[in-house]
Amino acid sequence: MEGNVYGAAKAGGAFDLKNFLQQPHTLTRIVSWIFSIVVFGCITSDGYMNLYTSDLKCIFNENVNACHYGVGIGVIGFLICMAFFALDVYFPQISNANQRKYIVMADLGVSALWTFLWFVGFCFLTNQWAYTNPVPLIGADSARASIAFSFFSIFSWGLLVCFAFKRYRMGAEDFSERYTDPSHDYPPYPNVAENYQQPPFGSTAAPNSEEYKPPTY
Known part of the structure; x- marks a missing residue:
């Protein structure tokens, strides 16, 4: 593979850690990873309180679904960032353009979903926090964090999403520029109808000039 395909150089080069960490999508993924830790860390540490009874209640209007949702998308987002961070490290070593395409498309789809x-x-959390009354001291x-x-994390x-879409377009444009119609590699098929010439009208095979005579005994 030559050139820059789907945002990475051709396979086989040495891994440059400094250049990798300076890439915008790498920095953004690290930031998203940190944000996910903060969200589910804050909820798991102080999001469940025993305000009035011995049972733990969710700090967001005592709605356990709010806490579960925040922890769920935070933990899964954390794992997604880790998985794609590892793929980003391995990405330049992939020589198959289709594999690169699938990884970039997966990154685009998952990032858009999250x-x-x-x-x-x-x-959801803002709505439930607005209805939380009274606001707990601890x-x-x-909760606000x-x-x-x-x-x-939305941004x-x-x-x-923007970086993945940009990488996808780079790969698609590179493929369209390099693609050539394979039919151009073969000579054109001869037109048999044009090359065929019908014999002149009325022409017949030349008769045998010598007549057959039966042998005499």
Whole structure:
């Protein structure tokens, strides 16, 4: 593979850690990874309180679904960032253009999905926090932090969508420029109808000039 395909140089080069960490999509993925840790860390540490009874209640309006949603998308987002971070490290060593394409398309689809889920999570947590009354003295800062970093995650994952789409277009444009019609490699098929010439009208095979005579005994 030659040139730059799907945002990476041809396979076989040495891995440059400094250049890898300076790439925009790498930095954005690390930021998204940190935001996910903050969200589910804040909820798991201070999101469940025993306000009135011995049973633990979710700090977001005692709605356990809000806490479960925040922890769920945070943990899964954390794992997704780890998986694609590892693929980003291995990506330049992949020599198959189709494999690169599938990885970039998966990155694009998953990042778009998680951008939407973070938006839903931000709206859900904000709504439940607005109805939380009275506001607990312990855990309120963690609840606000989880809401804030859910909001920040919308933009960080949105940037990952933009970077993945850019890499996909780079690969698609490179493929279209390099593609050649294989039919051009073969000579044109001869037109038999044009080359065929019918014998002149009325022509017959030349008769045998010598007549056959039966042998005499």
